[in-house]
Amino acid sequence: MKIHLKIWRQQDAKTKGKLVDYMLDQVDHHMSFLEMMDTLNEQLIVKGEMPVEFDHDCREGICGTCGMMINGQAHGPVPGLTACQLHMREFEDGATIYVEPFRAKAFPVKRDLKVDRSSFDRIIQAGGFITASTGQPAEANTLLITHESAESAFDSAACIGCGACVATCKNSSAALFTSAKISHLAKLPQGEKEAAKRVLKMVSRMDEEGFGHCSNTEACEVECPQGISVLNIARMNWEYTKANLLKD
Amino acid sequence: MELDAKIPAGPLENKWSHYKAQAKLVNPANRKKLPVIVVGTGLAGASAAASLAEQGYPVTSFCFQDSARRAHSVAAQGGVNAAKNYQNDGDSVYRMFYDTLKGGDFRAREANVYRLAECSLNLIDQAVAQGVPFAREYGGYLSNRSFGGVQVSRTFYARGQTGQQLLLGAYQALMRQVSLGKVILYSRHEMLDLVVVEGKAKGIISRNLDTGVIERFAAEAVVVATGGFGKIYYLSTLAMGCNGSAIWRAHKRGALMACPSWTQIHPTSLPQSGDYQSKLTLMSESLRNDGRIWVPKLANEERAANDIPEQERDYYLERRYPSFGNLAPRDISSRAAKERIDAGFGVGAQKNAVYLDFSKAIKEQGKDKIKEKYGNLFSMYKKITADDAYIAPMKISPAAHFSMGGLWVDYELMTTIPGLFAIGEANFADHGANRLGANSLLQACVDGYFILPYTLANYLSGELKKDKITVEHPxxxxxxxxxxxxxxxxxxxxxxxxxxxxxxxxxxxxxxxxxxxxxxxxxxxxxxxxxxxxxxxxxxxxxxxxxxxxxxxxxxxxxxxxxxxxxxxxxxxxxxxxxxxxxxxxxxxxxxxxxxxxxxxxxxxxxxxxxxxxxxxxxxxxxxxxxxxxxxxxxxxx
The missing domain is CATH 1.20.58.100 (Fumarate reductase/succinate dehydrogenase flavoprotein-like, C-terminal domain)
Structure with a gap:
């Protein structure tokens, strides 16, 4: 396959970036998208140019490291996939592909397609945990959790923290990410105790980090590689209102 | 050099409790004077850093990833073992100890393996308390499945994402300590060397991967929890960034490496499809609970899998290992696959794979049940290969996966450099010459949550009165x-x-x-x-x-x-x-x-x-x- 790439190149957060054209003419359609990027980088390095920096690690869709806008869509055109699981068979021979970083005020560009997502860690630090120090817990089967509750908590907990939801949202909102953690923990009896405190702190940290308000377009769910549901956002809003109403 | 493993005396089942009762402690007020460095934020590193910080030690934690949550423990799929015997099928700490020791072909220490099995009980309690959404029965009790090399059901799981969920539990515990100021976390920092002063590990040199700045960090003990080095084979199930540099550089500073060649080649990965390939994706071993492995009886078979009649299929694991069948341990299953592939019975375009077939299970249990158990694995398979494993068998192949070898450690998880500890996959200890499925998450967690916090205190108590080494040291x-x-x-x-x-x-x-x-x-x-x-x-x-x-x-x-x-x-x-x-x-x-x-x-x-x-x-x-x-x-x- 022949592929025409238009890739965002940017030296660092302060420098202005631009789209640069690259041509690849021996792309195998079995290649993953990132393997195609590896091939490009090999060619650039040997020519003495700087390779395109992009984030990636596990290359099996679970670590949440990779993330880029491919033809304007987070992780590319196929629903339910991360960029590392996308394969070149999804593109036509001769296609032009635009590759850009996840863009959001709270995700400053480090270089090229690499962005700083440490704001997500800080949202979790604000309260995305259960206070259970090592050694304290009681025997696991003393706490019964129905099959349905465990499965539903898992559905929320499956978020990989890639940031596709933020990059997709026209307000750059982190509502889906934040709400997934709030819901995961609130749905379980272990997490209920701190639910009110958690939601207030996490939502307030989300705002402080510069993420926008939920735009209610539900685009985040569509682009989420893990299929995290927007019902989590509804849950977060409910938990938030409840916590505020019952406060003191 | 005489190696002393420091195995406590006494009966097997009392060794660990005896050790804990005798180990030296550090007074809570003194702990804040004893900073600790933990390198790596996977299950071992994150659980250790969080547990030590909870006790009051100032912890500095490092990972090369952009977030601690991305360490490669996240990719473990199938489950974590614990000898809870919830299934009433004859499990016990002793049985798990024996299975693990035998699984490792009797090349591990009895005392270490027994402790691993013993501490497995607490781990499930800990993980549940953190909110890990393990699979549950309808009544609310925890569910189990079976893994290779054992005849009981002792594996706890969260669909096919058990590693992710356990890691998020440890990561969240770590984030809690960061928010309390008890852990300083440096992400995008890679340890590039170990600093040894007067024979003791006293710090590290790191590189900030975003700026290139080289920094020095001093502490009273250094814990490496940097995982395995199976990526050395290039094509492996590991993440692209997984590496052996931290342990290797510690090795060059004097820490012995144990059995470095003992690498687990996992039997159920996706086969290589071309030279450009950068990694091999693992399909969880749990699939072998319901999937049957076979190759055609005819060499260089050209027919599609579904066109090959039953009597022309060779279920070679069931044939060679009738009592364990498709759940034979990993080393044996991988070798058996290689034997068939090398003999010309391999399948797929490159003839480098064997079939993993679910048709019998789907017929007996229904597609919905199989989907509930392995849905995410089947969809992952489809994403990568574009094939539907509900219709035709998966094609799988062996791939480098886990390093049983690593830094030599004694019973206290300390290397031959005093003050340098190695935990999780980075050490050689519990798995012997072959690791059983669902024991790696276990070992990483047990080392970090339950063992290191005791053994590190025993060491640190001796450092309290010594002069402090700072980064100004030559x-x-x-x-x-x-x-x-x-x-x-x-x-x-x-x-x-x-x-x-x-x-x-x-x-x-x-x-x-x-x-x-x-x-x-x-x-x-x-x-x-x-x-x-x-x-x-x-x-x-x-x-x-x-x-x-x-x-x-x-x-x-x-x-x-x-x-x-x-x-x-x-x-x-x-x-x-x-x-x-x-x-x-x-x-x-x-x-x-x-x-x-x-x-x-x-x-x-x-x-x-x-x-x-x-x-x-x-x-x-x-x-x-x-x-x-x-x-x-x-x-x-x-």
Whole structure:
């Protein structure tokens, strides 16, 4: 396959970036998208140019490291996939592909397609945990959790923290990410105790980090590689209102 | 050097409680005077850092990833073992101990393995309290499944994402400590060397991967929890960034490496499809609960799987190992697959795979039930291959997966450098020559949550009254200079071949000669080949840009420089062990049926290796394995 790439190149957060054209003419359609990027980088390095920096690690869709806008869509055109699981068979021979970083005020560009997502860690630090120090817990089967509750908590907990939801949202909102953690923990009896405190702190940290308000377009769910549901956002809003109403 | 494993005396079941009762403690008020460095934020590193911080030690934690949550523990799929005996099927701590020891082909310490099984009970309690959404029965009790090499159901799981969920539990515990100011976390920082002062580990040198800045960090103890180095084979189930650099650099500063060649080659990964390929995706072993493995009885079979009638299929695991069948342990299953593939019965475009077939399970249990158990694995399979495993069997193949070998540690998880601890996959300890499925998450967690917090205190109590070493110490300056020199050297070679070029060549060489099977001739050739490749690397490597900026190629080059040395030690290790055990299969030592032939008379020891310099042969220090409580037997699964 022949592929025409238009890739965002940017030296660092302060420098202005631009789209640069690259041509690849021996792309195998079995290649993953990132393997195609590896091939490009090999060619650039040997020519003495700087390779395109992009984030990636596990290359099996679970670590949440990779993330880029491919033809304007987070992780590319196929629903339910991360960029590392996308394969070149999804593109036509001769296609032009635009590759850009996840863009959001709270995700400053480090270089090229690499962005700083440490704001997500800080949202979790604000309260995305259960206070259970090592050694304290009681025997696991003393706490019964129905099959349905465990499965539903898992559905929320499956978020990989890639940031596709933020990059997709026209307000750059982190509502889906934040709400997934709030819901995961609130749905379980272990997490209920701190639910009110958690939601207030996490939502307030989300705002402080510069993420926008939920735009209610539900685009985040569509682009989420893990299929995290927007019902989590509804849950977060409910938990938030409840916590505020019952406060003191 | 005499190796002392420091195994506590007394009956097996009392050793750990006896140790805990006797270990020295540090008064809560004094803990804040004893800073600890933890490198790595996977299950071992995150659980250790969080648990130590909860106790009051100031912890500095490092990971090369952009977030602690992305460490490769996240990718473990199938589950975590614990001897809870919730299924009333005859499980016990002793049974789990025995299964693990036997699974490792009797090449691990009894006391360590028993402790692993004993601490497994608490781990499930801990994880549930953190909110890990394990699978549940309808009434609300925890559910279990079965894994290879055992005859009970002791594996706890969260769909096919158990590693992710356990890691998020540990990560969230770590984030809680960060928010309390008890842990300072440096993400995008890579440990590039260990600083040893007066024989004790006192700090590290790191590189900030976003700025290139080299920094010094001092502490009273250093814990490496940097995982395994299976990525040395290039094609593996590991993440692209997984590496052996932290443990290797510690090795070069004096920590012995144990059994580095013992690599688990996982039987159920997706096969390689082309030269451009960067990784092999794992399909969880849990699939073997319901999937049946087979190849056609006819060599070079051209028909599609579903067109091959039942009587023309060879279910070779069921045939060779009837009592364990498709759940035979990993080393045995991988070797059996290789045997069939090499004999010309492989399937797929490259004839490098075997079938994993769910048709019987779907017929018996229904598609919905199979979907509930393995839905995410089936959809992952479809995403990568574009094939539907509900309709036709999966094609799977062996791939490098887990390092049983690593830094030698004693019962306290301390290396041969006082103050340097190694936990999780980074050490050699509990799995012997082959790890059982669902024991790696367990070991990482148990080391970090339940063992290290006791053994580290025992060491630190002795450091309280000593003079504090700061980063101004000349040794920090000396080591930092060495690090900077190496980085600049790599940038200045200015050859024509990329780091990946060397990595791919090394990986192929190692997989062929020091992979699923090894021989004296092959290993001798490999050592010569590695030396040649290493010389070429330092002449022909190209790293664009400089060390003072974001530079992914420089990161790779540093890791490959280390792999080129680790690989040689692996071959020496495999060469010196003239027996077959677990994952270490020497072609010269096998039974008439092609099974591993162990030599307990001459090789019942752990091979611990000392670095003697780049041009010298490594020095072997055997640690004899003494079996007081069990009798060594032939490891049979037939």
């Amino acid at each position: 040794e920090f300056e000396r080591v930092e200079k060495e690090v900077v020199t190496q980085l600049n050297e790599l940038c200045q070679i200015k050859g024509t071949k990329t780091a990946d070029y060397f990595h791919k060549k090394l990986g192929k060489l190692l997989y062929d000669k020091c992979g699923l099977s090894r021989s004296k001739t092959g290993l001798t050739e490999a050592i010569a080949g590695i030396k040649t490749l290493r010389a070429e690397f330092y002449k022909e490597l190209i790293v664009p840009g400089s060390a003072a900026e974001i530079n992914g190629e420089l990161e790779k080059a540093g890791r490959i420089a280390d792999y080129l040395e680790i690989a040689e030690l692996m071959c020496h290790d495999a060469l010196s062990r003239e027996e077959s055990c677990g994952a270490h299969f020497r072609e010269e030592y096998q039974t008439a049926d092609g099974e591993a032939l162990r030599d307990d008379k001459n090789y019942c020891y752990v091979s611990a290796w000392e670095w003697a310099g780049i041009d010298a042969a490594p020095v072997l220090h055997p640690e004899p394995l003494e079996f007081e409580f069990i009798k060594l037997s032939v490891r049979s699964y037939s």
